[in-house]
Amino acid sequence: MKKLSLAKLDDLFAAVAATQSLYLPVDDGKKGATYKKWETGTQYSRATNTVRSAKDFFFPQVEQMAAFKMEGKKIEVEDIRSEKEDFVIFGVRACDAASFPILDSVYLADPIDTFYAERRKHGLIMTMACNRPTETCFCSAFGIDASAPAGGDVTCWMTDSDLLLQANTEKGTAFLNALDLLEDAADDAAEETKKTIQGILEKLPLAGLSTDAFGGDKLKELFDSDKWACQNLVWHAVLVPLYVRLVSVMTFGIMTPDTAFSGSAAGIAVCIPTLRSVHTATQDRHRCSASVSGLCISWFTIRQITMEPSVA
Secondary structure, eight states, rough: EEEEEGGGGHHHHHHTTTTTEEEEEEOOSSEEEEEEEEEEOOOOOOOOSSSSSGGTTSSSSSEEEEEEEETTTEEEEEOOOOHHHHHEEEEEOOOHTTHHHHHHHHHTSSSOOOHHHHHHEEEEEEOOOSSSTTTTTTGGGGOTTTTOSSSSSEEEESSSEEEEEEEOOOHHHHHHOTTTTTOOOOTTTTTHHHHHOOOOOHTTTTTTTTOSSSSGHHHHHTTOGGGGOOOOOOSSEEEEEEEEEEEEEOEEEEOSSSSSEEEEEEEEEEEOOOOOOOSSEEEEEEEEEEEEEEEEEEEEEEEEEEEEEEEO
């Protein structure tokens, strides 16, 4: 366990930013807090949640995957992937951090999503315990402990005077050891803070929320429920309770003169569009997810292929 006086918090940010990019929640003055790259003068926001999840750093909503050149039946695929820079995300809450192991189980399994894997390799996650959970929080219903966030390389707690830091991975240990301004702290230094947070969590209105009504042999019954019926739509989305997680399932296929769309589940294509012969094309992928109080679980990919007119 390491510690740092809160009076030196900006010094910590400067030390981290000197070697790699640092992103942290910053009040935007409108909707709340958003992740922004730290620079001198940037003030860390202690908002409970950000407007968008930290998942975006690893799994962006829109991403160009490849470029194509086509001449008759000859297709040339251009690999546009490039080496990513090292970066640190500070202040990730427990509900957001809980999504990373779930995403890993999908996108780091065969076939591996190399775009996702490259970002996971270069990114370091610093989670932050919630000293003041809001009345709408229900992390405990999903087995998430807001007093000791899991899923990050480093877990942080803020006391009245100090920032406590605990390494959870080899990457996290190497990161903390490289910061000379940190001091050693007792292994149980965060216990009092944890107990205080847990006491607050037990008194929240949704503390008794349970997911026992979902999962197991109830899945098929819930999936076939009339509540999910959709008719006369080109595409439809179904939100299906699966065990203790909410999973978005979408299948669709749309063709227009200039654009082809296809849906895929967990990276496995379920709809393959037929493309007319063109000179060049660029492919973007739009990724979607279900969000539960910040717990973002992505299970499908939407690919958009924009066609450019042939050159005479």
